[in-house]
Amino acid sequence: MNPVDVSRDEILVGYDGSADSTVALNWALDEAGRSGRPVRLAYVFEWLTVAGWIGPGVAPGIWPDETARRKVEELVRKAAADAGAERPGLTVTGEVFDGPPALVLQERSADAGLLVLGSRGHGGFGGLLVGSTAVSVTAHAHCTVVVVRQGQVATSGPVVVGVDGSESSLRALGFAVERAAQRDVPLRLLRAWAPPAERWVDPGAGPEETEAAERAAAEESLAPWRKTFPDVPVEIQASPGNPAALLVEASRAAQLVVVGSRGRGGLRGMLLGSVSQQLIHHASCPVAVVRER
Secondary structure, three states, X not given: OOOOOOOOOEEEEEOOOOHHHHHHHHHHHHHHHHHOOOEEEEEEEOXXXXXXXXXXXXXXXXXXXXXXXXXXXXHHHHHHHHHHHHOXXXXXXXXXEEOOHHHHHHXXXXXXXXXXXXXXXXXXXXXXXXXXXXXXXXXXXXXXXXEEOOOOOOOOOOEEEEOOOOHHHXXXXXXXXXXXXXXOOOEEEEEEEOOOOOOOOOOOOOHHHHHHHXXXXXXXXXXXXXHHOOOOOEXXXXXXXXXXXXXXXXXXXXXXXXXXXXXXXXXXXXXXXHHHHHHHHHOOOOEEEEOOO
């Protein structure tokens, strides 16, 4: 099985100078420090008039306001320079883009290996991850998206991944194993199902037999990664119940929770319904939504 990411792909960070975007930037810099990837700060500048958006916003901006534009460019330039000075081994750049933030970030993600976002911002990112926009960014980005919130970044604890056997969840598993190996921490694999399971089960099987079958399926999913990363300790949790609730609970002791963009069974519709929103809004650690390139 091939690694999820390509090392030469840059890490794109949605940045607007807010506290949450700064936390996202620091998370991205830590990730880059482990992988050696370049980091690009992206400020999406949106102009507004009484008629609505028409072009390039800061807070929002009233078109045309070149002074505001220059302030934004200086903000991004200084943030990139400061980050590069603090992390001399990394390549850190910044760029200002024009347009609606969610749409622009989705488009720019096509050239990135990872997109990192704060959960709230100001200026061009006001309300970026509140309501439907969060689902839009994570559902339509061309690369894996990590959402980081103030106060939830931990440097200890395992990497948690939700797996249901779908191709999407298997990609998430690969991403999670690699991050656990990079961080030298355990991997916790959560396999949840909501009875009755969609797949056929022996009607005579009790809870113990069902759990054993789910654990066996989890072990089968893990087999290729155990060979690639034999030193990563793995804990398997096979539990009936709501996947979102179980993942949110598991996030309390984790440093990263990883899910696929689509699933089956308990994880079906993860980015179209309530599960992704519950994780983004309620997880106690950063959330990575792994997407197929």
